[in-house]
Amino acid sequence: MSQQEVIYVGEKPASTYILEVLTLLKKGTRKLVIKARGHNISKAAQVTESVKRMTGGKIAYGQIKIYSEEVGEETEEKSVPVIEIEITSLL
Amino acid sequence: MSQQEVIYVGEKPASTYILEVLTLLKKGTRKLVIKARGHNISKAAQVTESVKRMTGGKIAYGQIKIYSEEVGEETEEKSVPVIEIEITSLL
Numbered sequence: 001m002s003q004q005e006v007i008y009v010g011e012k013p014a015s016t017y018i019l020e021v022l023t024l025l026k027k028g029t030r031k032l033v034i035k036a037r038g039h040n041i042s043k044a045a046q047v048t049e050s051v052k053r054m055t056g057g058k059i060a061y062g063q064i065k066i067y068s069e070e071v072g073e074e075t076e077e078k079s080v081p082v083i084e085i086e087i088t089s090l091l
Numbered sequence: 092m093s094q095q096e097v098i099y100v101g102e103k104p105a106s107t108y109i110l111e112v113l114t115l116l117k118k119g120t121r122k123l124v125i126k127a128r129g130h131n132i133s134k135a136a137q138v139t140e141s142v143k144r145m146t147g148g149k150i151a152y153g154q155i156k157i158y159s160e161e162v163g164e165e166t167e168e169k170s171v172p173v174i175e176i177e178i179t180s181l182l
Contacts, residue, residue, distance in 0.1 A: 038133060039133045040133070041133040042129060042131070042132040042172070045132045045174055046172050049172040052159075064156075064157065065155075066136050066139060066140065066155065066176065067140070068143075068144070081136040081139075081140040083136055085157065
């Protein structure tokens, strides 16, 4: 099974990730996962919807998963929500 | 088709919506949708994951949808990402 491209949406501006996704789609990547944690989850949704608009709707949503990851040192571990948004290119 | 409960996650603290969901689940609601827009999308994921933890994992995710809504007056309309997270009670 070919390794799926994963784009981690972090603290940079949304435009950085939008460009990254558009570049991958232009290079022919068929499927990729956009992943984000905590307060960056909203940005991940903004990125996918912006890519959808910019490609004239030429992406489809696959599975969207929400779960939790433990972050921080042992004594101060806490759960952070994570989203994984799978998108498929229709280009 | 019975009208599905929808919880709109907005500007209030996450705890407000977590309590709202737990109350509905305790009252026997089987399925509900947690909906949020823009920067509140992260809070929606936090709410569902907190409810999952607090119920000992007794909720399951159904369909998760991401799309855009137009907001604002005609001349200043803009697209805002929206998430709808369907959860099913396993209580």
